[in-house]
Amino acid sequence: MRLFQNANIPFVKIRRTAYVISVILILAGIAGLIINGLNWSIDFTGGMAATINLKPAKAGVPPLQIDKLRNLVTSNGFKDAEVQRYGEVEEAFFLIKVKGSQKEEVKEQLLDIIRDHLPEYVEGRDLENDVIIEINVVGQKAGAAMQSNAILAVLIALVLMVIYIWIRFEFTFGLMAIAALFHDVLIIVGIFALTGKEITIQIIAALLTIVGYSINDTIVIFDRIREDLKIYRKDPVPVVFNRSINRTLNRTIITAGTTLITSLSLYFFGGAVLHDFAFAISLGIIFGTYSSIFVASNLVIDTYQITHKEKKSIQHLTKKK
């Protein structure tokens, strides 16, 4: 059984169309970033996030309306609080988030509000262990440090990768591999900005996984190009590139498929905590695969054509080490 038997898709020829699609996606992402900005989680801004359960113990009490809770919380000292519901209405899980600096007693303050204004929902239940499911308080300074650390981590990873590919291949290849990575990360961050999804520490981890995956994918193709350049010395470079992309297509699609299967199963069955993480990874696999096929190696060809350094670079690439 084969997916693509002797595939010969003119990837190099249709590269301009691919560029247009990429540019549109990136511009949309940048527009999202400018208009909406990123929704950094309290891990990065400092603040408080509490998951509470207000399912009444007694029968006959109607499920709590989210508006009622929101009004209560915002009018009792948490002016900028965000209140969301988790899961089914009857289950009554709520997430309350307040960004910015918070005092230590925030949990007591929150419990006081609930005890005073919503007694029917917490009657006969243990406030500390049963009502408060999870609470996370982050100092503002800690958040800012996290934010710069996360950005630093991504940048350092990228620089180290350029250096590695530079050593193993050639500088243009390294640069374009990283350009493809920026393409992937920008699109995904843009989607997060457009949808208003939160950037949590987990999402940063997901972005770095995507970086790792996408570079992996790109390198497999680069490696084949390097090998084929040695074998087919008489063929024009774009033909060699196109042949290499086609020959690795089976592997590219199968690996993307198996990884996507696992990340989609995380997305659909992994529960609320892993939802956004799996969302980012799934997007990353799709765009990472796309950029490996359409963007990275094609950008190398265009750079060669513009700089006229094709011959020199290929000599460097194919010389025996």
Add this chain to the structure above:
Amino acid sequence: MKKYPWLYLVLILIFVLGTLIFLSPLLMTQEKFPSWPIKQKLNLGLDLRGGVQIVLEVDTKDLKSDLSSAVDNNIEIIRNRIDQFGVAEPTIQKMDEKFIVVQLPGVKDPLSAEELVTRQAFLQFKLVADGEVTEKVINQTSENVQRNLNLFPALAKLEKEDQAMRDSLGLADSTRVEQGIFRSLIGTSQNDYVVKQTDIDLMKALLQDSNFQQLVPKDHQFAFESIGARTDQGKGPRTIYVVSRNAQLSGDLLDNARMEIGASTAQDPKIANKPYISLEFNRQGARLFERVTGDNVGKRLAIVVDDMVYSAPYIQDRIPEGKAIITGMFTRTEARSLAILLNNESLNAPLIPYSSTVVGASLGADSIRSGTMAGMIGIIVVIIFMLIYYKLSGLVADFVLIFNIGFILAALTAFGGTLTLPGIAGIILTIGMAVDANVLIFERIREELDAGKTPHTAVDAGYKRTIVTIWDANITTLIAAFVLWRFGTGPIRGFAVTLTIGIVGSMFCAIIFVRAIMEKVMLTGVKKTLSI
């Protein structure tokens, strides 16, 4: 492969055995096989089992010593206090330069945990009651507790269980009932009173309980030996002391405490070549110390820090000049940490709460369930796909893939890693990626077969050509994992570690393990075809 077959086989053997050994604790319970040598268990992260995480910043404002040793001092103190708090498996780690991350599984209230951790150390010298008095105090306490058993549900439960056991065995009376339930918790070992490992947490909870404290005869108190003063990391039974309730002398009178190593020529065998701690009191302390030691020659003086006994040396003689040494079965580290605790220096770097997180265990349980479910579904689909697409070779890849998952869990156990939720996600992703190396190789072998090569040469050529690619691709991913590990914290680090282990495992599996099976099992003799 052809050149060093024995080397590869040895590697595979080590790999398989190592995995099985470290996976074994997951499969068998300690109670059933108490002599099994591998005791490590896979730690679950806070996000999976619930608990409190507190991040503390070391205040550097009035720092006198260097930062790194101040942070280390504080970690030592925190470890001791948390141990006293009775939390199972706490983790206390240094983060960046001046932060300390404390994770307390199962604890719910961050405020009281924070207070315990940030409070400053308190040193006291207390006289240890002699054997006769100790016996009397224990018995008296036990009688009092027995009368008020309703105040201590844990003890009452123990007694009930004991009674049930006694009934089922048909014994007339058990030791627990005979002596009183509290008395039965305390045994003797040589000259000391000890509490069994399994009862330590129960006893700690009792010592913290204000109801219990009122039942102890009023001039005395119970105090555990500190975990920091032990060589076995608190694995065995622990000594419990009965000491006077009032301190003879307290740490504010101490001028300086230092770890020193005795000269090899020293007369005293307790000092020669061994680490000990030298103490210097201030003038007022020196006078008091002289009087206390003079009045109590032959008795034991306990050095108590935060209600834990660090050591209880015998007073040999009246000690003038306000100088004293503490000897004991110290290692250098232990002596140093005790000196740190005694020294006022440790108080020069107060801790400021930085962030705190409470994770509900119920949320954790749900996450584990759905995470594992998602993982299973993903794995099964991938396995079926490989089987259909690559037939017998796919079966080999599947077999090795399942093995690879086992390897990740075993490696995490062996390195004392922690499994977090992003970590589980990392494992699941690794499964997707682990297939990649096999796909690369199999696709290449197919190409070579299409070009008309025999199975043997096709496998050889396929491996030769793809190994470079696999190295290049995985090293770049390892770079990302390394950066995550270096600059990340908490759960992100866990993710990086599982990702790294997964990459290493999958490379080994694809390059060596699968190849060995293909060459030694699938291609034996003069087979003309390869199921791929």
